[in-house]
Amino acid sequence: MIQFDNVTKRYDTGHEALKRVSFHIKANEMVFLTGHSGAGKSTLLKLIMMMEQPSDGQVLVDGFDLGAQSRKHIPFHRRQIGVVFQNHQLLFDRSVFENVALPLQIAGYTPREIGRRVRAALDKVGLLEKEKHNPITLSGGQQQRVGIARAVVHKPKILLADEPTGNLDPELSSEIMYLFEQFNRVGVTVLLASHDLSLITGMKHRMLTLSDGAVVGGFD
Amino acid sequence: MARQAPAKKPVKIDTGASASKVNIKTRLDGWIKDHRRVSKDSFKRLMAQPINSIVTWLVIGIALALPVGLYVALGNVQELSHRWDGDAQISLFLHQRVSAQSEQRLQQQLRSWPEIESLHIISKEQALEEFQAISGFADVLQHLDHNPLPTVIEIGPTPQFSDVAGAEKLLKKLQALPPVELAKLDLQWVQRLTAMLEVGQRLALGLVILLSMGVLLVIGNTIRLEIENRRDEIIVTKLVGATDAYVRRPFLYTGLWYGLGGGFIASIIIAVGLAILNKPVATLAGLYQSDYMLLGLSFSDMVSLWMMAGILGFFGAWFSVSKHLDAMEPR
DSSP: OEEEEEEEEEOTTSOEEEEEEEEEEOTTOEEEEEOSTTSSHHHHHHHHTTSSOOSEEEEEETTEEGGGSOGGGHHHHHTTEEEEOTTOOOOTTSOHHHHHHHHHHHHTOOHHHHHHHHHHHHHHTTOGGGTTSOGGGSOHHHHHHHHHHHHHTTOOSEEEEESTTTTSOHHHHHHHHHHHHHHHHTTOEEEEEOOOHHHHTTSOSEEEEEETTEEEEOOO | OOOOOOOOTTOOOTTHHHHHHSOHHHHHHHHHHHHHHHHHHHHHHHHHSHHHHHHHHHHHHHHHHHHHHHHHHHHHHHHHHHHHHHTOOEEEEEOTTOOHHHHHHHHHHHHTOTTEEEEEEEOHHHHHHHHHHHHSOHHHHHTOSSOOOOOEEEEEEOGGGOSHHHHHHHHHHHHTSTTEEEEEETTHHHHHHHHHHHHHHHHHHHHHHHHHHHHHHHHHHHHHHHHHHTHHHHHHHHHTTOOHHHHHHHHHHHHHHHHHHHHHHHHHHHHHHHHHHHHHHHHHHHHTTOOOOOOOOOHHHHHHHHHHHHHHHHHHHHHHIIIIITTOOOO
16 A cells, blocks of 8 residues: 655755665555654655655555656545644634544535534544534643544545654553554554554554664564 | 545545546536635635724725726816817907998808808807906996907817817818908817826826736735735645645635725725715816716726726735745645
8 A cells, every 4th residue: 555665765955864765554554653753754654645755766655656646636645645643733713523624625525424424533533522612622632533533534545643642641642542443443554653662562563663764674 | 425526547536436426517516615615714704804804905995096096087087178179169259340241241151161060159249248247357347438359259160170180271261261350279278188188098007007016916915924824724734635726715715805895995985085076076167167077987887996906806816825825835
């Protein structure tokens, strides 16, 4: 589902964030991406999201070479992917419902369909009763769950998460991890970047380890 | 059923098979609905900051009212000059010594000329009476032992001889008549006025161009600030797959609303200005024995003003959006 072939990402400053990275994540897999901070985890996720272009090598998502796609296709590529950020990136000028509805609105769903899917997603993360609240009134863990609901509401094939538990205490963190596992169980490919080894080593999933921009473990 | 946006070739979307079955009508329907939602939403946003929006509307309205007001003024002057232009008159002042008999003869002779459409005689006595009535020199005139005023024949040429060249030809012919002391064609002021009007029109055109650019910049800058304010939202929407068109849409509508509102205010400014001027103009016209009324903006003029303003707003937003928004990519 996600394949990197000798991918190098060099920034204008000369810094090499990724060095000849190769790996393959199969469909329905759940993989942890680990490494010290600055090892290149975020860069790797950005390449998958087409927020960055590789300097060298090939990134394939669902069999398509991202380098061969024009700028115009970026939005349609992103609609297949759900992303969860450490700082959840919620909009505080609208309700929880409207935050989660955003990807559907963009894709042009009917209001009825939007209502149905948003409530289903909120139900899955256990926040159905909060739909009318402003996300600013929610706790950190709840905000992160709203972010997850938004990432999965349009039923993406791939779910990416960048340090989704970075700001949460251990108990909340494992709740969030459990959520990701559930989505993986229904067929979503999950790639989750985290440096919280104590949290993820207990879970039986492949660990892709980056160090200084190079893959040092779990490439296959 | 979901209306998935058209999946472009290289990207497969797993619901693609069913999405492609969604017919064009449904998709168009969704597109229209989205426009309706976005236009309403951007209007509501303007209303949520009434002071800011009103100030912007006023700036645009004043900038548009200036050239449009100048056009209205020019239109009025032109209308007035047309009124006088139409009946270009030649006044014949006859010699004092001309007898009533030869006056009569001259009159008959002139009536037979094909160049002349109308003829109006003001006898010495009539002229004196009128002069006494309106000049305020009644006392002075009483002291004169004879009437110093000549008989005047006002001649209205036929339309062919009403233009500058034709009227001048006729003037020469009339001047050659023996009883005529002076034939006077008051056309020079018409020529001068026409020249001045042309200058005025150029000036108005220059103002229109300059101030329209001003409006474009004002709207562009306002939209730029708006884009900055909504940076987070733009980045998040781009991350969840918004197309550039989708991201642009609310800002273009905002520009359109700014333009339309500004145009509306401009038409109010002009209407109020005309209402204030109407009374003194009527008084002035009365002094010239005219019942002239100021010409305002017709409804269709107003609609085109609004449309022009709306288009300016749209393009101001467009420039700003293409400069600032497309560069705003999630990092």
